Every structure is written in C-alpha cells, then in structure tokens.
Amino acid sequence: MSERKPLRVAMIGTAFMGRAHSQAWHTAPRFFDLALEPVPAVIVGTSAKRTEEQARMLGWAEASTDWRAVVERDDIDLVDICSPGDTHAEIAIAALESGKHVLCEKPLANSVEEAERMVGAAERAFAMSASIAMCGFSYRQTPALSLARQFIAEGRLGAIRHVRASYLQDWLSDADAPLSWRLDRSKAGSGSLGDIGAHSIDIAQWLTGQAIVEVSATMRTFVADRPMGVAAAGLGGVAIGGAPRGPVTVDDAVAFTATLSGGALGVFEATRMATGRRNANRVEVNGDRGSVAFDFERMNELEYFDGRSVDKRAEGFRRILVTDPTHPYASNWWPTGHGLGYEHLFTHQVVDVVRAVADRAVPSPSFAEALDVQRVLAAVQASSAARSMATTVKRTPE
Amino acid sequence: MSERKPLRVAMIGTAFMGRAHSQAWHTAPRFFDLALEPVPAVIVGTSAKRTEEQARMLGWAEASTDWRAVVERDDIDLVDICSPGDTHAEIAIAALESGKHVLCEKPLANSVEEAERMVGAAERAFAMSASIAMCGFSYRQTPALSLARQFIAEGRLGAIRHVRASYLQDWLSDADAPLSWRLDRSKAGSGSLGDIGAHSIDIAQWLTGQAIVEVSATMRTFVADRPMGVAAAGLGGVAIGGAPRGPVTVDDAVAFTATLSGGALGVFEATRMATGRRNANRVEVNGDRGSVAFDFERMNELEYFDGRSVDKRAEGFRRILVTDPTHPYASNWWPTGHGLGYEHLFTHQVVDVVRAVADRAVPSPSFAEALDVQRVLAAVQASSAARSMATTVKRTPE
Amino acid sequence: MSERKPLRVAMIGTAFMGRAHSQAWHTAPRFFDLALEPVPAVIVGTSAKRTEEQARMLGWAEASTDWRAVVERDDIDLVDICSPGDTHAEIAIAALESGKHVLCEKPLANSVEEAERMVGAAERAFAMSASIAMCGFSYRQTPALSLARQFIAEGRLGAIRHVRASYLQDWLSDADAPLSWRLDRSKAGSGSLGDIGAHSIDIAQWLTGQAIVEVSATMRTFVADRPMGVAAAGLGGVAIGGAPRGPVTVDDAVAFTATLSGGALGVFEATRMATGRRNANRVEVNGDRGSVAFDFERMNELEYFDGRSVDKRAEGFRRILVTDPTHPYASNWWPTGHGLGYEHLFTHQVVDVVRAVADRAVPSPSFAEALDVQRVLAAVQASSAARSMATTVKRTPE
Amino acid sequence: MSERKPLRVAMIGTAFMGRAHSQAWHTAPRFFDLALEPVPAVIVGTSAKRTEEQARMLGWAEASTDWRAVVERDDIDLVDICSPGDTHAEIAIAALESGKHVLCEKPLANSVEEAERMVGAAERAFAMSASIAMCGFSYRQTPALSLARQFIAEGRLGAIRHVRASYLQDWLSDADAPLSWRLDRSKAGSGSLGDIGAHSIDIAQWLTGQAIVEVSATMRTFVADRPMGVAAAGLGGVAIGGAPRGPVTVDDAVAFTATLSGGALGVFEATRMATGRRNANRVEVNGDRGSVAFDFERMNELEYFDGRSVDKRAEGFRRILVTDPTHPYASNWWPTGHGLGYEHLFTHQVVDVVRAVADRAVPSPSFAEALDVQRVLAAVQASSAARSMATTVKRTPE
DSSP states (O other): OTTOEEEEEEEEOOSHHHHHHHHHHHHHHHHSOOSEEEEEEEEEOSSHHHHHHHHHHHTOSEEESOHHHHHHOTTOOEEEEOSOGGGHHHHHHHHHHTTOEEEEESSSOSSHHHHHHHHHHHHHHHHHHOOOEEEEOGGGGOHHHHHHHHHHHTTTTOSEEEEEEEEEOOTTOSTTSOOOGGGOHHHHSSSHIIIIIHHHHHHHHHHHTOOEEEEEEEEEOSOOEEEOOOOOOSTTOOOOTTOOEEEOOSOSEEEEEEEETTSOEEEEEEESOOTTOSSEEEEEEEESSEEEEEEGGGTTEEEEEETTOSOGGGOOEEEEEOOSTTSTTGGGSSSTTOOOOTHHHHHHHHHHHHHHHHHTOOOSSBHHHHHHHHHHHHHHHHHHHTTTOOEEOOOSOO | OTTOEEEEEEEEOOSHHHHHHHHHHHHHHHHSOOSEEEEEEEEEOSSHHHHHHHHHHHTOSEEESOHHHHHHOTTOOEEEEOSOGGGHHHHHHHHHHTTOEEEEESSSOSSHHHHHHHHHHHHHHHHHHOOOEEEEOGGGGOHHHHHHHHHHHTTTTOSEEEEEEEEEOOTTOSTTSOOOGGGOHHHHSSSHIIIIIHHHHHHHHHHHTOOEEEEEEEEEOSOOEEEOOOOOOSTTOOOOTTOOEEEOOSOSEEEEEEEETTSOEEEEEEESOOTTOSSEEEEEEEESSEEEEEEGGGTTEEEEEETTOSOGGGOOEEEEEOOSTTSTTGGGSSSTTOOOOTHHHHHHHHHHHHHHHHHTOOOSSBHHHHHHHHHHHHHHHHHHHTTTOOEEOOOSOO | OTTOEEEEEEEEOOSHHHHHHHHHHHHHHHHSOOSEEEEEEEEEOSSHHHHHHHHHHHTOSEEESOHHHHHHOTTOOEEEEOSOGGGHHHHHHHHHHTTOEEEEESSSOSSHHHHHHHHHHHHHHHHHHOOOEEEEOGGGGOHHHHHHHHHHHTTTTOSEEEEEEEEEOOTTOSTTSOOOGGGOHHHHSSSHIIIIIHHHHHHHHHHHTOOEEEEEEEEEOSOOEEEOOOOOOSTTOOOOTTOOEEEOOSOSEEEEEEEETTSOEEEEEEESOOTTOSSEEEEEEEESSEEEEEEGGGTTEEEEEETTOSOGGGOOEEEEEOOSTTSTTGGGSSSTTOOOOTTHHHHHHHHHHHHHHHHTOOOSSBHHHHHHHHHHHHHHHHHHHTTTOOEEOOOSOO | OTTOEEEEEEEEOOSHHHHHHHHHHHHHHHHSOOSEEEEEEEEEOSSHHHHHHHHHHHTOSEEESOHHHHHHOTTOOEEEEOSOGGGHHHHHHHHHHTTOEEEEESSSOSSHHHHHHHHHHHHHHHHHHOOOEEEEOGGGGOHHHHHHHHHHHTTTTOSEEEEEEEEEOOTTOSTTSOOOGGGOHHHHSSSHIIIIIHHHHHHHHHHHTOOEEEEEEEEEOSOOEEEOOOOOOSTTOOOOTTOOEEEOOSOSEEEEEEEETTSOEEEEEEESOOTTOSSEEEEEEEESSEEEEEEGGGTTEEEEEETTOSOGGGOOEEEEEOOSTTSTTGGGSSSTTOOOOTTHHHHHHHHHHHHHHHHTOOOSSBHHHHHHHHHHHHHHHHHHHTTTOOEEOOOSOO
C-alpha cells in the first residue's frame, strides 16, 4: 500500500463546496482501497490571508491565490474546481490543456456554449493524456440513489412511465435574506434552476437511462430585491435591517413538465422558498411493474414498491435502509443501520474520480453528461421565455 | 327532534358513488344534529332487477329505472346525482327546473358549455324556489383539508407562493386492466384529468382562496387499448386474457404548471399509473410564513409547518392527528385519536348540503365553483393540444 | 334476501361504546351479505328521557331502563352489553340463561371469578341453545391486524421471539382532567390496565397463537385525585377549576414483561398519560424470519418485514395499505387506497358475531378467550403487588 | 492557530470502534475550533502486521502491540481505549496512573467492582494531574438527542412521567450467525445488555437528569450455540455451514421496567434479534406538558410534541430536522437540511474530550456517570436472576 502513486490535488474554491471536497479528499483513502494516494496539495482562494487559514483548517499543504499558476504546475495531477459557475470553463479548459485531471462542481457552466467548449477540451485531453474530466453531480453518489438506479437497470420497475422530481429548500423564504453570488445571474447563471434543479435533471436522466427530449417550463422570481452588503458566502446568510437592497437577477423557483426519450412523463420543480423544506431533494419513478421514491432529508432510505409480487396482500412501499454491505458504497463504512451523512457523497465522488484516473476510464458523470444537463437547462429557460411552449432539447452542437 | 321536517332524497346511480352516498344519507342524521330529517326515498338505476336489489342492500325505500319521472315527483325534495358525467347536465337541469335541490357528483359536467347551463339553471332555481345546487368535490369535507383551509384563511402561512398537488393512483398500471366507462371520452369527458385531477384543482383553489388563471399542460395516454367485455363498474376491474380490446379515448395522466391569481406557482399531476400509489391525493402549500401538506393515504393527518416561531430550534413539520373536538367535523365523532375513513367525507357532504337547504344558503362547493373547475379543465386540454402553450383560463361565459 | 330471518338486538349502554355499536348494527347489513338481518330493537339506559333521545338519535325502535325485563323478552335474540365492567357478569349471565346470544364489551369482567362464571354460563348456553357469547376485543377486527395474524399463522415470520405492545393515550395527562367511572376501581376494575392494556394482551395472544404464561409487572398512579362533579361520560372530559377533588383508585399506567408459551419475550405498556399520543395502540412482533408492526393511529397500514428474501438489497419494512380486496374485510368496502375508520372495527365485529350466530359456531373472541385475558390482568396486578416478582398466569379455574 | 499545543493520542483497538475513533480524531480539528491539536500518534493492536496496516489505512503515525509501554510514554497525552470490555479497567487505570487523559469505550467495565476502581483512579488522576477520564456513550453526541436534553432541561416537557427506550438490532436473528467476542461473557461481560442496553440506560438518565433507582428485569438467550472458527470482529459476521458450534454465554435480549428518581416509569428493551430493525436505538420521554421521541435509524430527526400550545388545533408531533445552526454541534457542519451520519457522534466526542482537557473540566459522560450505568447493569442482572424481583440500584460503593 505504501508504494501507491500519489495523486496530487489542487482545489480552487474555499467556501461550502471547498469544505465538503476537503473532507472527502482526506477521508476517501482511509475507507476505500484506492490505487492512487490522494494528496491535498494546494488550495486556491481569492484572499491570501483567508486562504492560508483555510489551508490550515482544511488540511492542505499549500495555499495560493493564483489558479493559473497552480493549474500549470508539474507537481499537480488533478484540479478540483469548487468556485462559482462563471469561472468553470476558463479554469477547467486551462487545466485540461495542461494535462491535468479535472473534477468540476455542477452545473458544469453557465451556458451551453461554455459547456460545449469544456467537453471539447475534455475529449482532447482524454485522447492526448488520458486526462479525466468529471462533473460533481454528487447526489449520484448517494447509496440510496445508486441502489435505485441498479433496480431500474435490472428491470425491476418495468417500463418507466413517470418521473417526478422536486428539489425543495427554504433558505430564501424570508424576503430579507441577503443577496449573494447565487442570486446574481452573471455569477450563477441561473437561480434555483442551475443550483438545485440541475441535480434533479441529472438524477432523472441518470436513474432512468433516458434523456429529457422536450420541456415546457415556467420560472418565477418572488422577491425582486434583497439586502446587500453582506459577504454572503452562500446558504444561510443573515438579513440586515435597513440595508440597501440590490436586485435578484435569477429565478427563485422553476417548474417544468418533460418528455423523456422512452416516453415517460416528467414533472420537475425546484425552489428555495418552500418554507419548512430544508433540503428535500426528492425523486419518484414509476414503472409498470414497480416504483422507487427518495427524499434526501432521509438520505439513508430508499422507498421501493415491487409490483411483481405473487401475493398482493403483502404489497407495499418498503423502506430500505441503504446501509447494508450489499448496497452501493456501503460495505466500506459502518455496520448495517449506521447511516451516512451529506459529506459522504463527496467522499464517494473522490472514490469514483480516483478510480477513473487509475483505470483511465471515462468517469460518471462525465463532462458530456453534464453538457446534456446544460442543454436541458437552456431548453427550460427558452421555454419559460416562450410562454411555456413545449421546447425540444437541442442535442447537436449549437 | 321527531318533528323535524323530512328531506326526501332520490339518488340516481347505484355503483361506487351510489354506495358511498347511501351510507352517508343513513349515517349523517345519527351523528349530526340536522334541521331536516333525510329520508332515502328512491334509488334509480338502469336495470330493474339490480336496482331492486340495491334498494334493499343500500336501504332505499323504493327502486326505479325512470329518472325523469322521479325528478318530477312531488314527494322528492332532493336529487342526488351519482351517474356518469355525460348524464349530469340533463338530470340536474331537469331536477332544478322541477324545484328540487340537487347534489351532483364531480366533475360537474363533461364540458364548460354544459356546466354553464347547469349554473344558469341553478341560479334560476335558487331565485325561484331557494333550491340548492351543490357539487360533490367531497375531499373538501376531509377534516384535515378543512383545517388546512382554516390555517391559510387565518394567515398562518402568510403569502402563498407554492401549491403542488398530485393525485396518484395505480389501478391502470396493468396494461390489461379492463376498459370501463371511465376510459371512454364520450361518457367520462376525460380520464385522469376529470376523474382525479379535478379534485386537485378544486382543492387548490378552495384551500388558497385563489383562482387558477393560467395553465401550461401536457396529457398522456400510455396504454392505447384495453380488454373489453367486462361490465367494469369502475375501479378495480379484473383483466381477461385473450379478450378483444377496445380503444382508450381518455388521458392516463396529465401534468400542468399553473399561475394562481395571487401569484403563486402551481404544479399539478394526476395519474392512474403510479404503481404502488393507491389513492395518494396529495397537496402541499407553501407560504412565506408556513406550510401545510396532506396525503389522503393518511387522511387523518395534516402536516403543518409554522415558520413564525420564536425559537428556531423547535421548528419542524408537525403531524396533526385531525381528530380532536377542536377540528372541523370531528367533535361529532369519536374520541381524539380514533380516526375516520373515506366514507365520512360523504357523510360530511350530506351534513353540508342539508344545512344549506335548511338555511337557504349557497352551498360550498356551489355549481358556480364547480364551473370554475370545469373552466380550468378546459384550459388544460386546450394547452395540451397547443404544445403546452401557456393558456389563460376563460372566466367569462363562452 | 328479504326472507332473511331477523336478529333482534337489545343494547345495554348508551355512551361512547353505545354509539359505536349502534352505527355498526346499522351499517353491517348494508355492506356485508349476512344470513340474518340485524334489527336494532331496544336500547337500554339509566335515564328514561335520555335513553328515549338516544333511541331516536342512534336509530333504535324502542327505549328502556329495565335491562332485566329486556333480556328476558322473547322478541330479543341478542343482548349487546356496552355498560361499565362491573355490570357485565350479571347482565351477561342473565341473558345467556334466557337463551340469548351475547356480545359483551371488554374487559369481560372486573375479576377472574366473574369471568369464570360468565364462561360457565356461556358453555351451558351454547350446549343448551347454541347461544353465542362473544367479547368485544374489537381491535382484532382491524384489517391490518387480521392481516398480521394471517402472516404469522402462515409462518412468514418464523419462530416468534419478540412481542412488544404499547397502548399510549394522553387524555389524562392534564392533572385537572375530571374524574369519571373509568377512574373508579369499583366500576372499572382497573385503569389503563383493563381499559387499554387488555387490548394489547388480547392482541398479543391472538396474533401469535401463544398464551402469556408469566408476567412481571409494575403499576403507577401519577395523579392521586381529580376534580369531581362532572357527569364525565368517559374520554375527553373538561376540567373544572376549583371543583372538589375525589380520589383516583385505578392505575394511570402499567408496564410488564412477559413470557409467552412459545418462548417469546413480551414487553407491554399501557398509559393514558403519554402526552401527544392520542390513541397509539401499537404492537410489533419479531420472528426469526420476519416482523410486523402496527400503530392504530395509522390503522389502515401494516408494516411488514420479510427476512426470507433472496436479494438482501431489497429488504425493508414495507408499508402495506390494508385496503385491497385481498385483505381481510376490505373487499366489502371501497376501492384500494380508500381507508376505513375506527367505527369499522365495530361493523366487522357485528359481521363476525352474526356469522357465528348463523353458523352456530364458537365466535372469536369467545368468552373463554376473554377469560384468558382476565387471568393475565389478574397476574399483572398480583405481580405488581408483589414487587414485580415473576408471576405465573393461572390457567386452571380458581 | 499554528501555535496550538498538540494532544498526542494513543488508541488501543483496531476494529469497528477503532475505525470510528480514527476518523473522529482526524476530522474534529478540521471542523471545530479546538484549543489543542489532536495528533494521531500510536495505534495499538494485537497482531503486528495487521496493526501496521491499520496504522497506514487509518492514519496513525506509529503502530505498536504493547499497550503497557505505550501508555507510559512521555510523548503520549491521551489514551483512547477501543478494546473489548474485559481490558478496560487495566488499561485505563494504568494510563491514568501515568498521568494520561483517557477516553474509554462503553460499557466502562465488565463489573461494578472494576468500574469503581476506574472511578477511583480517575478521581486521583484528576486531583493529581488534571487528567480527564471520559466514557464513550457516544449517542449523547447525537445532535437530536442533545436537543432533546435541552428541551427537557428547559422545562418544555414539564414533569417527566414516562421514559421508554428500546434498542433493536437484528444481526443475530439468524441462528447461524457466528460466535464472536461479543457473545462471550468473559470478554463482553454481557450481551445485548452491556452492548446496546447500556446506551439506553445512559441516554435515559442523561436526558431526564434522573437516576434509575429500581429495576425489574428479565434476560433471554434464544440461540444457545453458534458456529465457531470465524475471527468474527463483531457485527456482520457470516455464517458457516457445518462448522463446530460453541456456546453463547450472554443474553440475546433483555427487558426491564424501572423507576426513576423523579418518579417516572421506565420501560427498557434491548435485543439483537428484532428482525428488520437494523439499529433502532429509540427513546421516547413523556412529560405532563410535552414529549420527545427519537430513533437512531433517522438520526437527524427529533420528534417533539408541545402540549403547552394555546391553539389545540395545531398540536402534533413535529419532525425537527436537527441540522440548523441553532442546534447542538450543527453550526460547524453543513447548511440546514444536510444531515450527518453515524461517525459524526465520534467526532463530537473528540470535540468534547478535547474541550474538557483544555478546560481542565470534568467531561460528560464522566467515569462516575459511566459507573452509574454499570450499577444499573448489575441491578438488571441481579433482578433477572431473582425472578424479576424489583431490585434497588446500589449507589454506595460495594
């Protein structure tokens, strides 16, 4: 084990996602048998002082404020991008062109055009240097959702007819919650759509193995302006009475119906104003022979209905505690019944990206899959702008 | 009590709804103090023999196969219409013109035009003879939903931003479940839309006190034909191998987004193919200060989130067992914690209609309110036919 | 059907149980095909005026205040005893000796000695005149619990190791809730033990088919006196400030461990002071191959775990909505997913007693089974009095 | 921050608990602001080779097989004992006598006598060198249970009347699950009682602030012998057909009723044979004004009933997602709604022990509190041996 080759990581970004990724880089090798040894080498932030502190706190060997220099260093193998969406394309492409592996937070980019360029760079880098490019739709790494996908892939649900996914949060319910970069279109690209709706889209396509081919959408901004002046680092900011207010330039909520390539009917909703729903990332899939349902607020559970049973008396949604050694990712953790938490998604993500690097394999989710989500985001926005007219998701490059 | 005036009832229809209404007419006066004494006088069916049997079984004094004669009889005070939707307009209008009170199952009619004529007849009859005309959106009479409405009306939820309602059943999941009148557009008007989606629409408008003003919809028929030859009386038919198949001419599922008059975003779905969901009539409403959520599969419970609390530590959705004497309808039943069942909605409906008759008051839901649902159904169908284009619900008479 | 022989019923008692039984006698023949036609003939109360009113309200042909006269009348076939426990033995024995069938509320009596005499009378009456004697442990008639019993009898759970049953209510949490006959030992025999614990004992023995052979118990009275002066008819009384207080002479709560005849370990608890638990009649049974769990607050659901599955990934407690035509009692009611309420237990009880009468069969629960519960109640009280010493349940007559 | 004094840790034990503690020592300083810097210095096992591997895998600087040498080293500040119960006393006392701080897994010892000696050593060491001695009842560090304790301490529940705690697992349901040290009385002291029942006892006493003063208990071994020959490291072993079988010398299940010092009635059960219950560590506390309920299978949730409300209509158990910054431990982790997992209990435990060391304060749970649990364990065993006779928990030294 000691002779494992190191995988030297540089992480761009120090906020919420930076903390989650840091924990994952440290934890993964202690619980999973990896062919490479991740080394948390450099953390990159904007403020020198704060980044130094974060390096110490989060366990990175070195701090930097110059991502361009870092992504070109020879002693870096993988660049982990946790900065806002408007920076993804530039950093990822530079890193890939330097022969680095890339793990990039979602959504992949703020536009289809950017995402297409990133996919192009990823394809060239893979061909040239077997560089891996993976996007951080980390909910895929939830054991319960991975199990759901297994069930669907095995045909347990039969033909899929319904996908309903709603991602409900409430941290913007209060009209005086402060402005942050997540409410600024130039930084975030969109609001609830790209921040959380993108997860639902990715989950739906990945679970079912079907593409969303058409959408009819509506977007809504309930609160037009919010207090400024807080260095709001994302979720959970505090309102400040009497502060000047700035405009919210993204959607507070989005809803759309969809057609999937296999004919299923999709119903999607994402909002950060569902009072009382803290992080209810929910999805239900109904096939003609069975169903699954999931809510991230109970992330260790999968509801599963088996409609193929011989004895109808015993039919019912079963609550599977997805913590058994037979379940995805679970055998590396604790005894059955001892659940995992949010951060473990990121640990599993590290496991998956390291395995892809070691195997020189296309990771999942790849940049191409993330582009596919981006195309759906674009179609949602187009449909909403066109009075919800059913809008085909464009799959060919623009 | 013995000197109470009788309210002599004729019921048209003997199937599922006929049984539910019969039980209600018998039960209501034993648990509620009514100003009039309901008398189950005549039951009207199509087959003489079967209707005789039903009269005995369901406790009606007399059986008939001639609804026209019955609705004109002087010894009938109220006509209760439980027959398929294509018969509603003709029977209701005749009954109202004969000065009878009318309770009519939902949806009110199979078209806006029919519904408008029914409302006209109802208005004339009310003016002329104080005849009451009520529509059977009986889920309103669920104590938990009545409580939800109280909370919203009292401002506990604040400004309403989200309504999400899905009505999920699965009795058509099996592609070999038999044809019935509910799958025949000429009888039923529509499929999941009118059968169960209509309930969701009515609940949403009634709970929030807001009208649905615009919809963007999509409808889907997953199974194009089904086995014929079964006198399928509705839900729960049995498939017959090798039987000839006839076309399904209604929707299996429908989904739509909506704008409510107060600005809330609505997301609606109705399907009879959500495998494992037996009768999941669900609704959730989020305001800026609180939320409620309901699922008819747990009809004695209301989930309520109070976001106005002083101590954030104690915030959470509470499961209210809506069986306390302080809850709507509940004080007339059993001690707290001893729940009610499906049939009690109909008993409460009888209570409400009898009270309206006694008080010469406009009942709730009135025919006018039911017409309002019908207009939404029409807009949904129009939007679905127009590639989901956002479609205004027409409120002025056509 | 019209030629069905009548079964003329006299009901003793007009309070909570009287209302529930009345509804059942009226409803059962409208939903179940019974060989006899129940006729609600006479209701017997203590106050002439109030009993007259109850007769009208609850639908009984005649009112009386003289139970002795009524149980001897030739035009009465069945006596339904809903009065307090201290009256059961005298009424039931008189009725049986007059050749009547008897349905008697639980607990069967206030002492083992009384219960033994009742069983003796029942045996003689059955031998003499095929008179039926059934005890009203009506929770057995919950479809979900009947299904649980089927599963256990079929061996789905394997060898039974654990039974845990708790019956939690909270209507006495408030120390100022008023005194009622249920808190008076001379009337009620015991408190939580006989009132609700008796249900748990009966359910445990009936579900598993095993007898409780030994108990170790403790009983507790938390509130020693309560306001008097209210004609408290049972549950849900209202406290009166400043009223004189009288002593509570029964247990507020009881807990005991038990050994069942097959070796299982039982854990039982009954209380009317579990704040927030309205009517949580819960039971869970674990076998070496599976488990069931039930809570009456969700009476239409049974939780079932199948540990015999081939694929461990899919194991989990399933929530069975016990409303399918394949489920006990359910095919006579509504479509799948449309639940029943508390009162339906009593309707099913009427169905069962009428069938026993028609078939001249020993009913379930018989008086002998109810005596068996009484013996456990006695052992619980004896153990509690003897510092919880493990105490054998005496099965041979005293 | 860089000038923080190190806290050099030696951990004895490499199995399940060793892995959990390792993760905690690494994680705590990255998420909590600690006054000392934990250094994972030495891991101690029995096999040199395996311990070397574990050191690498689990991130310890050094490996050793000689705990005696390690606990005397000057470069070790804290000894973390994760080995089986029969080793606790000797190691802990030696470490304390060497002036080390000690964190010791639960149960503290295998007998009251051992535990008393440990407390004596702890008291001397605290007086002499401010050495901290803490016991690993880590469920206390669950945010939801910490919140429950706050609510009770604040008087939200009023006077406590009921505590019911059941700890249900099922990894021994299969009669062919292998023998392990946990089934050997000489190693483990007891079975379900000490392994999991001890947690329930500690939780009950700690939550309510009341001591268990009397118990009436029964213990049961359902499977007398099990397959040998597996180096079964604890939970989740695999059965081996045809293997020779050895005796199980501990209890499979235990149940007891209890009296708490404030008069509350306790009902406890612990079993590793509740088929389908994976790790259902449950506790419910009812006071005269409110209640809390918890199940570790949903560790991020606390159920709370507030019976002091003005409006009875809105009363219900609320599901608090204990992930808000206002909740215990939660502000150091993720945004509201993003839950924690099992391992976080151990991280919080590290936080608590490090704070106690830095503050020279008595930690919670202290050895004295753990001795108190040990005394209850002894009383349970004594009562079970004495036919469940109510048995006083001895608080004075034996």
